[in-house]
Amino acid sequence: MPDLLAEITQAAKAYYAQAAAFPLTPTDFQEWLESLPPARRAEALARGFVASQAEPHFLHFCLEWRGYNRREFMARHLSVAAFELWATHGGFDGDLPPHGLGR
Structure with a gap:
């Protein structure tokens, strides 16, 4: 499983890198703030626009908004076993931190 986790992490990084x-x-x-529940919106507002630019959830929103489908990307970039693990667990980002990628 560690190899699958590393594979998922690398593919997730590559997906988010497209936002560059x-x-x-x-x-x-x-637009992203409006899509968030109130408590999450308050957290994102407290972090601000600049800090949020490295947040996977915000990047995912921006990429999907522009037609970069994460599921299709992951299917193309993961092995069958890694994709099954990724899909079974709700499309997680491997070992990426939830609030910062360091673009």
């Missing part, structure tokens, strides 16, 4: 191809905007941030 376009600017993240305050409008993106505002």
Whole structure:
């Protein structure tokens, strides 16, 4: 399983790295905030737009908004075993921290 976890982590990093191809905007941030439940929205607001630009959940929102489908990406970049593990566990990001990738 550690190899599968590393594989998932690497694929997740590659997925989020695609966000470097376009600017993240305050409008993106505002749209994302509106999609969050109140408690989560308050946390994101406290962190702010700049800090949120490295947050996987925000990057996922921005990528999906622009047509970068994570499920399709992961299916193309993971082995069958890793994809099954990823899909079975709700599309987790391996060992990536929840609040920062360091873009």
